[in-house]
Amino acid sequence: MNETFMKEKPVFPLIMSMALPMVISMLVNSLYNIVDSFFVAQISEKAMTALSLVYPVQNFINAVAIGFGIGINALIAFYLGAGNNEAADAAATRGTVLTILHGLLMTAGCIAVMPHFLRFFTTDPEVTELGIRYSNIAFSFSLVIVLDLSFEKIFQALGKMKITMIALMCGCLTNIFLDPVLIFGLGPFPEMGIDGAALATGLGQMVNLVIYLAIYKLRPIHVQLKKKYLKPDKSIDLRLYSIGIPSALNLALPSLLISVLNSLLAVYSQSYVVILGIYYKLQTFLYLPASGIIQGMRPVIGYNYGAKEYNRVRKVYLVTLAMSSVIMIAGTIICLAVPGQLIGLFTENPETVQAGKTALRIISAGFLVSAVSVTSSGALEGLGKGTSSLIISLCRYVIVILPAAFLLSRIFGAPGVWHAFWIAEAVTAVVAFLITRKKVYLTCR
Numbered sequence: 001m002n003e004t005f006m007k008e009k010p011v012f013p014l015i016m017s018m019a020l021p022m023v024i025s026m027l028v029n030s031l032y033n034i035v036d037s038f039f040v041a042q043i044s045e046k047a048m049t050a051l052s053l054v055y056p057v058q059n060f061i062n063a064v065a066i067g068f069g070i071g072i073n074a075l076i077a078f079y080l081g082a083g084n085n086e087a088a089d090a091a092a093t094r095g096t097v098l099t100i101l102h103g104l105l106m107t108a109g110c111i112a113v114m115p116h117f118l119r120f121f122t123t124d125p126e127v128t129e130l131g132i133r134y135s136n137i138a139f140s141f142s143l144v145i146v147l148d149l150s151f152e153k154i155f156q157a158l159g160k161m162k163i164t165m166i167a168l169m170c171g172c173l174t175n176i177f178l179d180p181v182l183i184f185g186l187g188p189f190p191e192m193g194i195d196g197a198a199l200a201t202g203l204g205q206m207v208n209l210v211i212y213l214a215i216y217k218l219r220p221i222h223v224q225l226k227k228k229y230l231k232p233d234k235s236i237d238l239r240l241y242s243i244g245i246p247s248a249l250n251l252a253l254p255s256l257l258i259s260v261l262n263s264l265l266a267v268y269s270q271s272y273v274v275i276l277g278i279y280y281k282l283q284t285f286l287y288l289p290a291s292g293i294i295q296g297m298r299p300v301i302g303y304n305y306g307a308k309e310y311n312r313v314r315k316v317y318l319v320t321l322a323m324s325s326v327i328m329i330a331g332t333i334i335c336l337a338v339p340g341q342l343i344g345l346f347t348e349n350p351e352t353v354q355a356g357k358t359a360l361r362i363i364s365a366g367f368l369v370s371a372v373s374v375t376s377s378g379a380l381e382g383l384g385k386g387t388s389s390l391i392i393s394l395c396r397y398v399i400v401i402l403p404a405a406f407l408l409s410r411i412f413g414a415p416g417v418w419h420a421f422w423i424a425e426a427v428t429a430v431v432a433f434l435i436t437r438k439k440v441y442l443t444c445r
Helices: 011-043 045-081 085-121 125-157 161-184 194-218 234-266 270-282 284-306 310-337 339-344 350-382 386-399 401-412 414-442
Strands: none
Touching: 011 045, 011 161, 011 194, 011 270, 011 284, 011 310, 045 085, 045 125, 045 194, 045 234, 045 270, 045 284, 045 350, 085 125, 085 234, 125 161, 125 194, 125 284, 161 194, 234 270, 234 350, 234 386, 234 401, 234 414, 270 284, 270 339, 270 350, 284 310, 284 350, 310 339, 310 350, 310 414, 339 350, 350 386, 350 414, 386 401, 386 414, 401 414
16 A cells, blocks of 8 residues: 555546545535534524534643644654655654543643633523533534544545545534434424434534544545554654644634634623624535645645655645635625525524625635635644744734734724724735745745
8 A cells, every 4th residue: 555646646546546535425414514503503592602612622621632633634644755664654643642631631621711812791590501501512522523623634634535534524423413303302302402403413523533543444544543553652742743733723713713713702792702703604615625625735745855856746736726716716605695595594583684795795705815815724733834824823813904804893893803804804815815826836936
């Protein structure tokens, strides 16, 4: 078994073959997010508000797991490209050990902090109580979630995209099936309300992990977890964290952004908090497929970088950028054409729907240019240049958008926050272009 096809197969068919399974699985995952929110919205608008407030912490857990997984993925791909299989095994083993530690710490920490976190954003005791109930169950599965995502990145580093597609789809479909059953108490199951939504999410993740473990045991892969690498290895651990920490911060920054924007919007109306939560559910249909393409690109660009195939590195980046741009154009057209129908999936409040239509139309102005920063950030992570990728994300989620949202909200009210989105995307695209030109085009010669 080997991965030499990553430097031999023509770039566009290669990216398509690697990305398509991930795009399909990401679309299914997007469907899960929409369906999950749809069923929770049937409980009450307060339940939907609670879910929106818990979302940033859920995103933080996923960010840490996926970000560190990207470190594992990039290091394995690099070592395989350089022909160092033993180092690839060490990276996989050490990465898994550290992932377990992260999962245990986040389980305890997130459950403990949630009551205080929720009360910071709402004074409604019912919303707080619903949020605590949901998070206590959902965060109990944190160890399962981080291990699931760790194995996902190991399989992806080997180009096993179909396996990760199957696992993701099985988990998502399990979740979609269990949502109405556990929330509303269909058949022999009791009605659990928002607790059922949380349990359905955790059980779906459990299915993912069981599939990865079964395949790893029954069909051994090229990279193996070995006992001799269980003890700390300073060199490997530092390299994992040097990529994983910036990548995790990249993914955690949206949680910070959402929390700050929630505090700005709550001043005007709780409906705006709901709209922001709905937007972040809807945009998964757009950015998760783009993320699927990035996930397909990342091991390819890392492998070719390790193999010193620098011309292919540049070509892989350009092909991925073009594919991401097509997705962003499609998302822009949809949001401009049917914004009311999209918001109406989650609320029947006519004032919320009207304000949500305005929000989607304004925010969608930044979709296309965001393809530059999204693709550049993913490419730099694949090359092991985590700090450069973090700079792009800081511009996108903190440095530009937060001051812009604060100032514009003082001038235009809540709609000013929506304008901050496209302004941040435009500025960040310029920064991403300059960084990528230096790190990819000038360095990879």
